[in-house]
Amino acid sequence: MQESKEKRKLPREFYTRHDILVIARELLGKLLVVPAADGSRVSGFIVETEAYIAPEDKASHAYNFRRTQRNESSYSIGGAVYVFFIYGMYFQFNVVTNVIDVPHVVLIRALEPFEGVEIMRERRKTANDKNLTSGPGKLCIALGIDRNLNNEDLLGEKIWIEESDFKVSGKNVMSGKRIGIDYAEEFAEKPWRFWVKDNLFVSRR
DNA sequence: CGCAGGATGGGCT
């Protein structure tokens, strides 16, 4: 049992590929898992992603290879976790891709809840299950993702991503401009946001 | 339903 679970964890080679747009699309339907304090699983299927492609991308924290204490983990090897704090209240969870010192990251913007839904309800304090994980800040609250997970490895035991039976066919992958980056000039228009067509948990429809 | 405004604090120009 343990062994078959391990086999479903995405391997390093999934993340270290160079084409981040392929990875951002392929992450749709994969299962993001964070164990709770009692060891039970809290998880959801990824249904919305965005690619941030530094050094060219003016929307990226690592634009022009800007390198600070805050964004340092985005320079780690593919498969690392980049978590940052935003708007004084929220965290955002990103998957680092490519090789060391290439700061490509995929922001996970929405999940469809799967395991540990009762724990998510307690953490989110919302009456409506549609609000549990339908946004980048919401899903971090629901899964308990905060700065403690920054620069963790998705091949470790604190947080990881698994293969799943939630299959997303090519015709169900939609793309469009990214959210909340109007300042990024010509990069604001790039169609680097991906989502599962008609999925209820996508943050904006 | 849509939209405006407030919450709230760390990072960076």
Added chain:
DNA sequence: GCCCATCCTGCGG
């Protein structure tokens, strides 16, 4: 000192 890769509430129609 200003700017956020956001969320929630309350108000108007």
